[in-house]
Amino acid sequence: MKKRLLFSLLIAAISYTVSFGQQSPITIKKSTTRHGPEKGSLIIIGGGGSTPKIWAKFTELAGGKDKARIIVITTASGDSAEFSMSTVNSVKKGTGIENVTIVHTGDLEVANSDKFVDLINNATGVFFDGGRQWRPADSYLNTRAHQAFFDLLNRGGVIAGSSAGASIQGSFLWRGDTEGAQIQVGDHTQGLGFLKNSVLDQHVMTRNRIFDLTDFIKQAPEMIGIGLEQAIAVLVQRDTLTVIGKAYALIFDYNTIIGNGPKHVVNGKENYNASNGPFFFLHEGQQYDLKNRRVIEPAVAKTKVPAKNGKVAQKKAAKTAETGDEE
Numbered sequence: 001m002k003k004r005l006l007f008s009l010l011i012a013a014i015s016y017t018v019s020f021g022q023q024s025p026i027t028i029k030k031s032t033t034r035h036g037p038e039k040g041s042l043i044i045i046g047g048g049g050s051t052p053k054i055w056a057k058f059t060e061l062a063g064g065k066d067k068a069r070i071i072v073i074t075t076a077s078g079d080s081a082e083f084s085m086s087t088v089n090s091v092k093k094g095t096g097i098e099n100v101t102i103v104h105t106g107d108l109e110v111a112n113s114d115k116f117v118d119l120i121n122n123a124t125g126v127f128f129d130g131g132r133q134w135r136p137a138d139s140y141l142n143t144r145a146h147q148a149f150f151d152l153l154n155r156g157g158v159i160a161g162s163s164a165g166a167s168i169q170g171s172f173l174w175r176g177d178t179e180g181a182q183i184q185v186g187d188h189t190q191g192l193g194f195l196k197n198s199v200l201d202q203h204v205m206t207r208n209r210i211f212d213l214t215d216f217i218k219q220a221p222e223m224i225g226i227g228l229e230q231a232i233a234v235l236v237q238r239d240t241l242t243v244i245g246k247a248y249a250l251i252f253d254y255n256t257i258i259g260n261g262p263k264h265v266v267n268g269k270e271n272y273n274a275s276n277g278p279f280f281f282l283h284e285g286q287q288y289d290l291k292n293r294r295v296i297e298p299a300v301a302k303t304k305v306p307a308k309n310g311k312v313a314q315k316k317a318a319k320t321a322e323t324g325d326e327e
Helices: 002-015 050-063 078-083 086-095 114-121 132-139 146-152 215-217 308-325
Strands: 043-045 070-073 100-104 125-128 158-162 170-172 195-202 224-228 234-237 240-244 247-252 280-282 287-289 294-296
Touching: 002 158, 043 050, 043 195, 043 224, 050 125, 050 158, 050 234, 050 240, 070 086, 078 158, 086 100, 100 114, 114 146, 125 146, 132 146, 146 158, 158 287, 215 224
Parallel strands: 043 158, 070 100, 070 125, 125 158, 170 195, 195 224
Antiparallel strands: 043 234, 224 247, 234 240, 240 287, 247 280, 287 294
16 A cells, blocks of 8 residues: 555656646646645535535635626536536525536547637636546646636636545545545546645545545645545635634644644643644634644634723633633
């Protein structure tokens, strides 16, 4: 397993600098961010359906329901999805956006065509459907369509995806084997790379996958691993990750796994963002700094203390700010 994994990592690295099949590689510019896009937004959904909050954020970032122009990439679901309106209808229902169009191909020639690329160039948002993540890898890697997705981000657009449409956004393609998703490192190892230096998994609690990324990150410390439960999303803008949804996102960071993560006690106070590994949870509303690999602490609002019983009130306010507990 270890030799196969290291070999696959090598192949993935090489495929960024040489041609993929008969395709010329897309232009990858030096970035000021470690993982996230310099411009635009990513919404990475763990599968099992989206929630009103996730749809609302997608709608907002795409320009609002009256101005948004959305394309739905159904390639992961197979050839029959080209003729199914189920995902388009789900997007319309969830967002209120009427301008939603299927864009589907399994053909590299089509993905390089002017007509296909123009559809992406005219969009403000993209939604990648679920299915098998190796299919969009086969169809879009290093094509003009692939470049157009990056151009959409650079215009300030949003790319979202659920389940396989989440995994394909990473740089290393997890569960990309054509034989089945139970093979973690398979015959397809390169994702579309919207989230750089990353590996993404989904359905992690529902399908008992919560430990699966641990060994991979041990061998690839430059990568960030993100596991998502169903009906939850992470929003990534530059190197800031924000959790949307009532379940949890799992962060797999090398330092946490080997025990060099955040200290459990800081200045005599328990640090609830520390973990004994091999991962830690982020809940709804929490933010994570992908560049510096740490939880972003929320700003503590200053409490105004009334004049009467001032000293008692001050002590109570200080205790609440320190522990977060209300009596």
